[in-house]
Amino acid sequence: xxxxxxxxxxxxxxxxxxxxxxxxxxxxxxxxxxxxxxxxxxxxxxxxxxxxxxxxxxxxxxxxxxxxxxxxxxxxxxxxxxxxxxxxxxxxxxxxxxxxxxxxxxxxxxxxxxxxxxxxxxxxxxxxxxxxxxxxxxxxxxxxxxxxxxxxxxxxxxxxxxxxxxxxxxxxxxxxxxxxxxxxxxxxxxxxxxxxxxxxxxxxxxxxxxxxxxxxxxxxxxxxxxxxxxxxxxxxxxxxxxxxxxxxxxxxxxxxxxxxxxxxxxxxxxxxxxxxxxxxxxxxxxxxxxxxxxxxxxxxxxxxxxxxxxxxxxxxxxxxxxxxxxxxxxxxxxxxxxxxxxxxxxxxxxxxxxxxxxxxxxxxxxxxxxxxxxxxxxxxxxxxxxxxxxxxxxxxxxxxxxxxxxxxxxxxxxxxxxxxxxxxxxxxxxxxxxxxxxxxxxxxxxxxxxxxxxxxxxxxxxxxxxxxxxxxxxxxxxxxxxxxxxxxxxxxxxxxxxxxxxxxxxxxxxxxxxxxxxxxxxxxxxxxxxxxxxxxxxxxxxxxxxxxxxxxxxxxxxxxxxxxxxxxxxxxxxxxxxxxxxxxxxxxxxxxxxxxxxxxxxxxxxxxxxxxxxxxxxxxxxxxxxxxxxxxxxxxxxxxxxxxxxxxxxxxxxxx
Ligand SMILES: *Cc1c(COP(=O)(O)O)cnc(C)c1O
Numbered sequence: 001x002x003x004x005x006x007x008x009x010x011x012x013x014x015x016x017x018x019x020x021x022x023x024x025x026x027x028x029x030x031x032x033x034x035x036x037x038x039x040x041x042x043x044x045x046x047x048x049x050x051x052x053x054x055x056x057x058x059x060x061x062x063x064x065x066x067x068x069x070x071x072x073x074x075x076x077x078x079x080x081x082x083x084x085x086x087x088x089x090x091x092x093x094x095x096x097x098x099x100x101x102x103x104x105x106x107x108x109x110x111x112x113x114x115x116x117x118x119x120x121x122x123x124x125x126x127x128x129x130x131x132x133x134x135x136x137x138x139x140x141x142x143x144x145x146x147x148x149x150x151x152x153x154x155x156x157x158x159x160x161x162x163x164x165x166x167x168x169x170x171x172x173x174x175x176x177x178x179x180x181x182x183x184x185x186x187x188x189x190x191x192x193x194x195x196x197x198x199x200x201x202x203x204x205x206x207x208x209x210x211x212x213x214x215x216x217x218x219x220x221x222x223x224x225x226x227x228x229x230x231x232x233x234x235x236x237x238x239x240x241x242x243x244x245x246x247x248x249x250x251x252x253x254x255x256x257x258x259x260x261x262x263x264x265x266x267x268x269x270x271x272x273x274x275x276x277x278x279x280x281x282x283x284x285x286x287x288x289x290x291x292x293x294x295x296x297x298x299x300x301x302x303x304x305x306x307x308x309x310x311x312x313x314x315x316x317x318x319x320x321x322x323x324x325x326x327x328x329x330x331x332x333x334x335x336x337x338x339x340x341x342x343x344x345x346x347x348x349x350x351x352x353x354x355x356x357x358x359x360x361x362x363x364x365x366x367x368x369x370x371x372x373x374x375x376x377x378x379x380x381x382x383x384x385x386x387x388x389x390x391x392x393x394x395x396x397x398x399x400x401x402x403x404x405x406x407x408x409x410x411x412x413x414x415x416x417x418x419x420x421x422x423x424x425x426x427x428x429x430x431x432x433x434x435x436x437x438x439x440x441x442x443x444x445x446x447x448x449x450x451x452x453x454x455x456x457x458x459x460x461x462x463x464x465x466x467x468x469x470x471x472x473x474x475x476x477x478x479x480x481x482x483x484x485x486x487x488x489x490x491x492x493x494x495x496x497x498x499x500x501x502x503x504x505x506x507x508x509x510x511x512x513x514x515x516x517x518x519x520x521x522x523x524x525x526x527x528x529x530x531x532x533x534x535x536x537x538x539x540x541x542x543x544x545x546x547x548x549x550x551x552x553x554x555x556x557x558x559x560x561x562x563x564x565x566x567x568x569x570x571x572x573x574x575x576x577x578x579x580x581x582x583x584x585x586x587x588x589x590x591x592x593x594x595x596x597x598x599x600x601x602x603x604x605x606x607x608x609x610x611x612x613x614x615x616x617x618x619x620x621x622x623x624x625x626x627x628x629x630x631x632x633x634x635x636x637x638x639x640x641x642x643x644x645x646x647x648x649x650x651x652x653x654x655x656x
Contacts, residue, residue, distance in 0.1 A: 012065045013054075015072045020050035021168045022198040024075060026106045027125055027390035029397065031071045037061070048532065049108035052166045079201060084131020085412060085643075090650045094256030098123065098136045099244055099265035101236070102145075102225055103204060107532040109197075110144030110162060111206070113225055114463045114495075115557055116299055118531065119363075119642075120261055121199075122388040122557075126642035128200030130412070132650060135253050137244040137265075139236065140164070140195050140206035143224040148495045150527040153515070155507045157498040159224060164208075169195040172205065172251070179250055181207065183243040184321040185235065190218040192239060194247050205251070207243050226497065234309050234317045237349065241267025242321070249275060257654045258294045260357065263307055263349030267318075269294045269356035270332065274325055295653050296357035297383070298350055299554050301370045302467075308346040351375075359653060363555040364576045370551050383653060384576055385555040386645040392564045393539040399423070399431040412643040420634040425626040432566045439540025442526070443491065449521050456620045457489045458570075458613075459541035459562070461529055464496035464503040467552040471509050472606050473545065477518060479610045484522040486617045490545075493529040493537060534558065539565045543616055546571035547589055547609055549601060560640040566629050570612050572605065576640060585632040587612045 016035075025031035026048075035050040036043045038057060046052045086093065098120070104112030105121040112118060120136075127134040146157035172179045172194040182189045191211050197204040209221040220228075221235045228236075245268045248254065260266060269290045276286035300306055314332055315322075322331055334340040336352030354360045354375065361381045362368035368382030389411060392400070400407040404419040411417075440451045451457060462468055470492065473480060484490075492510045496503025513523045526533060538544070538561035546559050546569065553575040560576065562569060563586075570587040571577040581588050590608045595601035619625045638644060 010060070012060060012068050015068050016050075016060075017054055019068075019072060019075055020054055021170075022075070022200065023105055023168065024078060024128075024198075024200045025050065025071075027200075027388065028071070028074070029394040030067075031075070033394075034064075034067055034071050038064075047108040048106070049166065051168050052108075055166065081131070085129075085647070086131040086133070086650070089647070090132070090655065093132065093650055093654055095133045095135060095253065096127070096257045096259055096654055097248060097253065097255035098127075098134065098259045098261060099240065099268055100136070100138055100261035101240060101264040103136070103138050104531055105197075105199060105204075107530050109167060110147075110530075111138065111141055111225060112531075113145045113497075115555075116262060118387075118534075119299075119385055119555075119557060122386070122391075122642040123261075123646060124199045124202050124204060125388045125390065126646040128202040130643060130646055130650075131201065132646065134202045135248070135255075136199070136202060136204040137240070137247065138204060138206050139222055139225075139240055140169070140208040141222050141225045142208075142210050143227070145225040146495070146498060147530075148528050150507075150511065150525070153508055153511045155496060155504050159227075164195060167197075169197055169206070172196050172247075174250060179247070180211075181243050181246045181250065183209070183239050183246075184318060185218065185238070186316055187320050190214045192222075192243050192247075194251075205244070205247055207239055207247060209239060230309060231313055231316070233307065234313050237264050237307070238267055238317050241265050241269075242271040242318075244268055245271040245275070255293065258290075259649075259654070260294065260296045260353050262297065262299050263353045266296075266336070266349045266353035266356060269353075270335075274321070277325065291356055292358050292656075294357040296353040296360045297363065298353070298360060298371055298380075299363055300350065301362075301367055301374070301554050302552055303374065306351075307349040309349070310346050311343075314347050361653060365579055366551055366574065367554040381652070383645060383648045384579060384640070385557050385560075386640045386642040387557050387560045387564065388642045389564070391535065391538060391561040393431075393435045395431045395434050396539075396565050399427055403427070407637070408643070411638045411641045412647055414638045414644045414647075417634045417637055420630050423630060425623065428566055428626055428629055435536075435539035435565060436542070437540075439491075439536055442536055443524060446526060447524055449524060451489050452487075454621070455487050455489050456543060456617060457491060457541050458543040458545050458616075459491050459493075459537045460545045461491070461493035461526075461534065461537050462546075462556075462558060464494045464506045465500065466502045466506065467549045469547050469549060469602065469605075470494065470506045472547050472602065472609055474509065474513050474519075474523075475602075475606045476610065477516075480523075481518055483610070483613050483617065484519060487620070488613065488617060489522050489524065491524045491526060491537065491541065493526040493533055495529055534561070538562045538567070541567050542620070543567060544569050544571070545609075546574075546577070547605060548572055548574050549598065549605075550574040550590070550592065557640075560636070563632050563636040563640065566633060568616075568625075568628055568632055570609075570616060580632075580636050580639065582631070582635070585628055585635065587616060 100120040102112045102117030103120045104117035143159035149156045181192045192207045192209045195206045210219045272290045335355045336347040337345045362371040363385045371380045404417045544559045544562040556575040559569040568586045572589045573592040590605040
């Protein structure tokens with residue numbers, strides 16, 4: 001430990017500690033570099049976690065005070081900036097409460113699994129940057145989401161324990177006593193505590209059932225993210241929705257707008273309704289009030305991806321909660337059934353969320369269309385996803401600062417970065433080179449493979465769900481072999497859900513290709529995909545390959561991170577890509593049409609994927625390549641970042 005508890009606190013250390021307690025540091029390049037420079041070795045070993053680093057640091061490096069002071073001044077002025085985008089552009093907007101089952105904010109906070117969580121994290125960071133009155137609610141999981149280990153050619157899941165005292169978490173107190181929220185479960189209630197995590201100007205409240213007062217079963221409710229069966233899932237969703245909304249009341253943070261990020265949190269508007277009725281308001285009037293204040297974003301274009309709970313599970317979890325209000329059995333079920341007259345049909349959380357909201361939106365134009373058809377609801381709109389500008393490497397950011405100094409304002413307003421069109425190729429090459437080098441160093445360190453500097457590195461990293469077809473590129477060994485001989489390297493990364501046998505078989509299939517003498521050393525797999533690896537990959541690859549079975553990908557965001565860094569996309573025209581692809585800014589795989597069978601679709605898309613990669617290799621390193629990079633960044637950056645996305649939500653969804 002650094003300071004003796006009785007010695008007067010060193011002001012520089014005190015400032016560092018304060019900085020470490022707000023995740024703002026993680027998207028400020030100088031603050032990040034400041035922490036890393038304290039002890040680079042430990043920084044890497046500790047998952048880039050400054051709270052843990054400061055706890056074990058021997059002493060501060062000499063002469064660091066001025067740098068700490070400079071970062072600290074910027075941090076304070078960020079927190080207290082009066083002239084924010086929201087004050088200027090949306091002064092009438094009140095408090096928005098955002099709920100989500102997962103938040104992907106930083107690699108050291110393992111309370112996310114993949115795209116949904118990273119999107120939620122980026123939404124918070126942009127809401128903070130734009131200055132919205134914003135509060136977020138989620139769950140704190142003791143074992144987070146699993147860490148992937150590869151053993152004997154297979155994925156193995158490890159569930160390390162997350163220690164709150166090593167994270168920037170503060171237990172919420174009210175009137176000097178720790179807040180305890182009562183959470184219904186069947187005939188009983190149990191307790192949850194609430195952690196506060198500060199994300200710039202935005203507080204994120206995380207409920208946690210791991211308290212000694214609770215039974216072991218109750219404590220296990222926040223054991224792991226997406227870990228258990230349906231009965232565990234509904235308990236988590238009751239904790240998030242009902243418990244989360246009770247926490248808001250205890251904290252005196254009533255929403256003006258309640259934003260449900262995916263159907264997991266759809267019990268929240270029911271609890272809001274219950275609270276209003278309990279204080280004497282009329283049921284119908286209260287329900288209208290709640291519906292008028294709730295908005296819902298759906299992320300799942302496949303019916304099987306929506307949570308469904310049978311009658312027994314719903315009544316087991318919320319029966320008493322409902323009985324005490326004198327509400328009938330259909331009160332919850334009917335709000336989430338496709339056909340309320342069919343008493344055997346299950347509660348669909350997406351339908352419940354839709355029914356309790358004034359608006360529903362998908363996350364890309366195509367996904368909006370798919371959702372309108374799936375739910376037979378012409379009112380569903382869309383707000384296309386984006387990624388936070390912090391996904392850009394510091395070198396590319398430096399280039400933007402020089403070439404287009406107003407790039408952040410333009411990105412927020414969706415205006416093209418015109419000045420990039422005149423940016424010399426050499427500047428682009430130089431801005432990209434350090435990230436390419438960092439990725440090559442990681443590959444060498446982890447796999448012992450030296451990738452030549454002139455090679456084209458393609459990335460494929462994502463959840464290993466079967467519809468994403470990680471094996472499509474491996475389907476024709478001959479054609480793949482020719483591409484590899486022409487200088488292609490392919491880096492795979494990604495995790496399959498521990499219960500997804502087909503997904504795990506796909507991981508094994510890619511690992512097999514990594515060992516195959518025909519592809520070994522050029523088809524590579526990096527285990528343990530997480531936010532840190534996602535950052536290295538999307539900043540460092542030259543090409544991003546995305547080949548889901550259209551139209552299964554609601555949006556996808558990794559390709560957007562690649563575009564922000566001057567890499568190019570080769571993608572099926574699914575999710576966000578049809579809104580970006582213009583022929584001169586990347587490649588389209590396959591055709592935007594429907595097929596009679598999956599086999600037919602896979603064969604056609606594989607053929608197209610190989611043809612695209614043949615063209616990619618022809619283009620690599622030519623002036624045409626760099627012209628595509630300029631187009632891709634100039635038009636794509638302003639369209640697919642979360643500043644623009646949150647501004648769209650503020651204007652089209654949150655405002656009445
Ligand atoms: C960006 C990101 C995702 C999103 O992946 P998509 O397949 O593009 O939706 C998932 N996981 C991590 C770690 C990410 O950084």
